[in-house]
Amino acid sequence: MRVLIFGCNRLSASLVADLAGEGNEITVLGGQRDCLESVAAHPGVRVVLTAEPMMQDYLQEGHIDHADVFLAMTGEDHENILVSQIAKHIYNVPKVVCHLSSPQLQVMYAALGLDVVGYSVGLLQDVRQAIEA
16 A cells, blocks of 8 residues: 655654554655654655645655555644645545544534544544545
């Protein structure tokens, strides 16, 4: 499975640790060099350092056009919504999962067809279930 993760933070680092080593090809896009260096240590993980994360060039550099799964995992709801919509409607990624902290946005965008996960005790399990659904 080819997975593209937008955002490098503790959540995405945990996801990489969970998904790496299962034959998955993982690419992480992010602006935090330290985080990218730590996830790059996992087998099968490629990283792309972004200066302006909203530029489509970075999504293309991450091979979004070949991704089976796109995970929007930054700490910014509106950024996650925007890139999730781009992944789903422009690049036609088969599985798009969007992390949102706002309950109102979770309800609204889930109603519009996005797979949405919010903060919970079992967040990693929620993301894993959304990927496999």
